[in-house]
Amino acid sequence: MNNLSFFLFLFSASIAYPAAADDSTSAFIYAGCSQTRYAPGSPSQLNVDSLLSSLASASFASPYSNLTSAVASAAFPAFGLFQCRGDLQPSDCAECVRSALSRISSLCPFAAGAAVQLAGCFLLYGNDSFVGKPDTSVLYKKCGAAAGAGYGPDQIGIRDAALASLTGRGNGPTAGGYRVGAAGYVQAAAQCVGDQSASQCDDCVAVAAAQLRAACGYAVAGDAYLGKCYARFWYNRNGAYNDEAYHHHHDDDETGKTAAIVIGLIAGVALLIMFLTFLRKAGSYGKD
Template identity: 80%
Template structure:
């Protein structure tokens, strides 16, 4: 088993290879395993087949997990994607295509990789991670604070919006998609579709806890965990100038330890 490790990097230093900020295809983070497969090997054939099948599936469903043994059952490739619950099918498919393009660009010949775009998440590896809970923190960022952030009397509004996401709160949807709002603060959370309802609740609660702890009086915050995320932000017009600082921590995973970009 590979050793788990921590790696710190400013995500702001990496620009999206596929999309401009503000779209469902906007790049958030990616991770690549240090282990590689040989070009033309059975592993490459299985990975290529898997990614193609995931793209095909994304036109009809917001979540799918698949296994490819196209070249050899001795080198299986496991993978999944999850689209954001409010995306239309055509936008989901476009996002997954962009995610595959990002992985191909950032992680050539990687035995395992993951990419998070604004509208979808995609991951594959040569160990079966599907169905496993994972609340490890992969990525966190916070918006403006201090003079440009919330005051102590406004934290309750933020916390009310975030509380609507936990304990089965918010509204259901694809992959446990949940939304919350209080006053001028909006929030959203989602789990990967391989998680049970209780696993999703636990993961979202952990993500909300990370946002609260990390972002203090900030006017926005995101926390992406292994199998879910939680985000909050100020409604447009309330905070006209929002400068986001991006701070990233990660801990990757079993046999496909990923180096994050």
Template identity: 50%
Template sequence: MAELLLLLLLLTVTISYSAADPDTFIFAGCSQFKYDQNSAYGLNVNSALSSLANAASSSTFGKFTSSAASPSSPVYGLFQCRGDISVPDCTSCVRSAISQLSPICLSSAGATIQLDACMIRYGNDSFLGKQDTNLLYKKCSPIPNNGYNADLTAMRDNALGSLVASGGTGGTYRNGAAGYVQAAAQCVGDISAKDCSDCISSAVGQVKAVCGFAVSGDVYLGKCFAKYYSTASSSSSSTYTPSSYNRPNNNGNESGKTVAIIIGLMVGIALLIIFLSFVRRNGNNGKS
């Protein structure tokens, strides 16, 4: 089968960065190819996901190749948790990721899901150990009303710059700080130290480019992420807005949301009128 092309499903939620739950859904991508649940490939997918869930009980990173059901239809898979969480929290996050992925990418031959504290990926293309700096997802906080803030921008650039300078091996979780801006980055543990540094350099450049003067921002590339946020009281409560990256006909989506809200309000009003009519009718019957 040809290399899978993941179609990002930007099923996002608006969250506060500092208060995000480890199991909070960020994004998922599903291949356009489907498999039969009872096929050898389907059995290998189930085996790979089971292996990932089991390995997460003792480690924060793991990779597997599942081919027991059919060596000619292997499934490659990996999981990784953010480097600042414990193994028990990693276990919980990975299991939550698998349960959330199942209905989103049902029978997809390849899929990726990113939660706040962990990610899992599987597919039939041998992506293990390969560099990937393609932008998968971004989210940026609203830009402050006063626009450009030279001090914040300088602190952000210094905090993100320290992530690039810190070096480290593939999978290493990196922290940076400057003033009241915190930053973090991490590579997927299957790539080399050089590829990791290159990926984080790319991620840092992209988060600055796509988020501009925003007080907080995240970018997820194929094999790493980089993020920053302000701890100042004036901006720590800022919330992210859903990304428009790779979302077709964004204006149409917003219109659809507006229509859905209006319909919901109309239905609510109609139900309230019916309820009040019922109460009034019963009241009149009681008087008679």
């Protein structure tokens, strides 16, 4: 299991847009489980349980840790790591990891390997060592809505510049590689798992940014999660462009629809009154 291609299936859910800072740290993004299972009560289960417990304890002291457990049997070791978002406080990191462990327990019972990505942290374990190995496989990708109005002609260039500001930092980030960037009214963020070197992190973020450029077009936001990194961008509410203009555009459509419905109801009532008046007059004429 050299990368996350060992997953048989992925679960995924929506991400709130546009501001990363507004996301709950425990908001669910995706999870994946291996096809291979271990038997309840087996040495593999005991090693996995011990590993996950140790990762939960380590999350109080560090935003990243990788551990190995072979307490029950050296023949069936369990390897695991967690990575918290670089701007989280230690208590928030620990809470996020606990939430990730709960997700794995419910979604991937007895799985020999699993991963879960929440808005604030990433957790991965398996029965083969993956520490230090790059992985640019795309696990989850999502683009925000495309605005019908309000975009400037230079928006693609500004978005691409914001994404480009996340790469080329070979001597910068250490464990976790949390990066933020911006260009004009577009903000961006990226992070690599702490087992990646600076050059591996640059390569992974560049692939994630390329995925966003290719897939998200005129979207107001986008996220790409790869095996060992992620990148995302969103339009800043306080910049020259913000998503409020987009929502107002839709609000105007809804207002127009509502007005049309009201006018239609009024016209219908008027026709009904005219019809009843005609029937009343016709009845009176017959009596005469």
